[in-house]
Amino acid sequence: MRPDERRLGYALVGPAVLVLTAVALLPILAAAGLSFQRRMPIFEIGEYVGLANYRFLAGDPRFWNSLFNTAYFTIVSVILELAAGLAIAVLLDRPFSGRGWMRAVLLVPWAIPTVVSARMWEWLYNGEFGLLNYLLRATGLSVEPVNWLGNPHWAIHAAILMDVWKTTPFAALLLTAGLQTVPRDLYRAARVDGAGPWEIFRRIMLPALKPMILVVLLFRTLDAFRVFDAVYVLTGGGPANTTETLSIYAYKVLFQTLQFGYGSALAVTAFLCVALISLVYLALLGREYWKRMLA
Amino acid sequence: MKRPFVRRMAFAVLVAAVAMFSLAPVAWQAVTSVKPEAELTRLPPILPVDPTLDHYRAVLGDASFLRTIGNSLAVASASTLVALTLGSLAAFSLARLEFKGKGAVLGVALAISMFPPVATVSPLYLVVRALGLRDTWTALIALHAAFALPLTLWVLTNFFRDIPEELYHAARLDGCGPLQAFLRILLPLAAPGLGAAAILAFIFSWNEFLFALTFTTTEASRTVPVGIALFPGMHEIPYGDIAAASLVATLPAISLALIFQRRIAEGLTAGATKG
Numbered sequence: 001m002r003p004d005e006r007r008l009g010y011a012l013v014g015p016a017v018l019v020l021t022a023v024a025l026l027p028i029l030a031a032a033g034l035s036f037q038r039r040m041p042i043f044e045i046g047e048y049v050g051l052a053n054y055r056f057l058a059g060d061p062r063f064w065n066s067l068f069n070t071a072y073f074t075i076v077s078v079i080l081e082l083a084a085g086l087a088i089a090v091l092l093d094r095p096f097s098g099r100g101w102m103r104a105v106l107l108v109p110w111a112i113p114t115v116v117s118a119r120m121w122e123w124l125y126n127g128e129f130g131l132l133n134y135l136l137r138a139t140g141l142s143v144e145p146v147n148w149l150g151n152p153h154w155a156i157h158a159a160i161l162m163d164v165w166k167t168t169p170f171a172a173l174l175l176t177a178g179l180q181t182v183p184r185d186l187y188r189a190a191r192v193d194g195a196g197p198w199e200i201f202r203r204i205m206l207p208a209l210k211p212m213i214l215v216v217l218l219f220r221t222l223d224a225f226r227v228f229d230a231v232y233v234l235t236g237g238g239p240a241n242t243t244e245t246l247s248i249y250a251y252k253v254l255f256q257t258l259q260f261g262y263g264s265a266l267a268v269t270a271f272l273c274v275a276l277i278s279l280v281y282l283a284l285l286g287r288e289y290w291k292r293m294l295a
Numbered sequence: 296m297k298r299p300f301v302r303r304m305a306f307a308v309l310v311a312a313v314a315m316f317s318l319a320p321v322a323w324q325a326v327t328s329v330k331p332e333a334e335l336t337r338l339p340p341i342l343p344v345d346p347t348l349d350h351y352r353a354v355l356g357d358a359s360f361l362r363t364i365g366n367s368l369a370v371a372s373a374s375t376l377v378a379l380t381l382g383s384l385a386a387f388s389l390a391r392l393e394f395k396g397k398g399a400v401l402g403v404a405l406a407i408s409m410f411p412p413v414a415t416v417s418p419l420y421l422v423v424r425a426l427g428l429r430d431t432w433t434a435l436i437a438l439h440a441a442f443a444l445p446l447t448l449w450v451l452t453n454f455f456r457d458i459p460e461e462l463y464h465a466a467r468l469d470g471c472g473p474l475q476a477f478l479r480i481l482l483p484l485a486a487p488g489l490g491a492a493a494i495l496a497f498i499f500s501w502n503e504f505l506f507a508l509t510f511t512t513t514e515a516s517r518t519v520p521v522g523i524a525l526f527p528g529m530h531e532i533p534y535g536d537i538a539a540a541s542l543v544a545t546l547p548a549i550s551l552a553l554i555f556q557r558r559i560a561e562g563l564t565a566g567a568t569k570g
Contacts, residue, residue: 005393006393006395008473009392010388010394012384012392013384013385013389013400015381015385016381016382016384016385016444016448017385017403019381019437019441019444020403020407020445022441023437023438023442024407024415024441025403025407027414027416027418027419027422028410028414028415030417030418031414031415031417031418033418041420041421091306091309091310091313096310098310100556100557102310102313102314103557104553104556105313105314105317105318106313106317107552107553107556107559107560108317108318108321108549108552108553109317109321110552111545111549111551111552112545113504113519113520113544113545113548114502114520115502115504115520115521115524116523116541116544116545117320118524119523119537120320120321120323120324120538120541121320123323123324123327123534123538124320124323126534128336129336129337129338131338131341134338134341165316165320169317173560174563177560177564226410226412226413228411228413228504228505229504229505229520229524232524247411247412250413251416254416254417254420255420260421264417267411267413267415267416268414270411270413271414274409274410274411274414278406278409
């Protein structure tokens with residue numbers, strides 16, 4: 001029976017593995033192959049050029065600019081999302097009527113298509129008729145209208161705020177689930193011992209949440225680092241490339257200038273960055289987490 | 296033990312603030328969608344003075360927008376079906392059968408779910424073009440199914456593992472083969488997990504943009520996100536129409552999310568932590 005079962009096991013996993021290999025693993029290798037070529041598909045140009053694309057990349061200021069933008073976008077938005085997510089999780093970690101409703105409310109930004117949310121925020125940020133400028137003027141915070149998406153200083157922050165709005169709910173949901181594993185008695189005992197809310201948060205909640213915080217950071221960092229649609233639709237990478245992320249730059253080189261060689265080099269670089277970030281988190285999360293995940 | 300009034304009020308205010316932050320942009324979109332053209336370029340008033348359904352009429356009377364909705368429904372349903380079929384077979388096998396390399400399969404799936412999509416798009420484009428599949432549903436269905444597969448696999452493997460092992464063994468002792476035990480006993484019991492995985496896969500496909508933008512060129516296969524991103528504007532951007540179209544496009548994902556909110560929250564958490 002055992003060998004039979006093994007054969008069946010492989011047979012059932014096989015199709016899924018085959019699809020993942022064909023559509024995800026092989027393309028990554030193929031992209032690496034393309035990155036060593038000068039390749040322009042419509043002109044049927046394709047020749048091996050070795051590391052030329054990577055040498056060009058190392059001296060390409062637009063690449064470094066996009067890498068910097070991506071890193072800035074990732075770091076700022078992930079920190080804000082984690083902070084807001086923690087605050088919301090702690091706030092909602094008590095029984096109250098309407099808690100189910102709050103979860104539903106939190107799922108709304110998560111479920112909205114990214115492209116739709118980009119167009120929504122584009123309208124909120126509109127310099128002339130946008131709600132944001134109107135509210136700032138009405139409350140006296142800013143008399144001059146701000147050109148959120150046209151100003152090189154503001155545009156990236158506008159994109160970050162949109163991302164925080166869209167993805168904080170995911171962080172909050174995971175952290176809420178993490179807090180539910182803390183036995184209620186622990187809070188009661190701490191209160192009896194005279195601990196205030198801040199101490200309860202620091203000494204009980206935070207240590208209990210540590211693994212979940214790392215998981216949230218892992219998923220959010222990787223998602224933010226590969227950001228494409230949100231920013232592409234909101235600003236197109238402008239103004240003056242100040243919001244051009246690595247994914248957007250690679251995509252433009254691939255499909256606007258059709259340089260498949262150099263575009264693939266940029267894409268592979270994005271992949272390597274993501275892999276590097278994963279490795280760092282892999283080490284931080286520790287063996288226990290991965291054993292439990294993969295067991 | 297009752298909390299003091301002031302603290303309860305502060306709590307209510309904070310909860311309301313969180314709800315406001317989540318909903319305000321969507322609410323503004325709803326307000327915009329019923330404002331007549333003239334009121335769009337005027338603030339105040341915030342609320343429409345003379346509400347109109349013109350934008351909805353324009354959008355729902357637009358054959359090419361309706362076509363994108365049809366394309367999205369078809370692509371999302373088909374890719375969900377494929378991901379679920381492949382995913383449930385593989386997940387059962389990973390959860391209950393004995394063989395080597397199970398950790399590797401889950402690890403690779405996890406790694407793939409973290410790929411930046413732009414890293415695979417150049418060779419995929421060349422293959423899709425060579426196969427003559429540009430601007431077809433087929434290409435998108437295959438890609439969406441494949442990239443929804445890792446999450447499906449994770450969610451379902453967890454669900455199958457949570458079903459008591461004894462049920463599976465009892466079925467086997469009663470003379471069921473492994474496959475029969477899977478189809479007759481485990482699959483019906485895993486219905487909630489299948490539901491969660493299906494919703495996550497559907498929403499993924501419904502919202503996906505990068506591949507959809509790359510592989511669709513006309514309205515024959517263009518999906519809703521691409522339609523909304525490229526919303527036609529001859530001279531100025533038609534914000535009222537975009538708002539109406541956005542809400543229509545959001546409806547399927549949001550209703551699924553709200554109806555199945557508990558399952559989705561569980562599925563997302565399990566996918567990340569193996570709750």
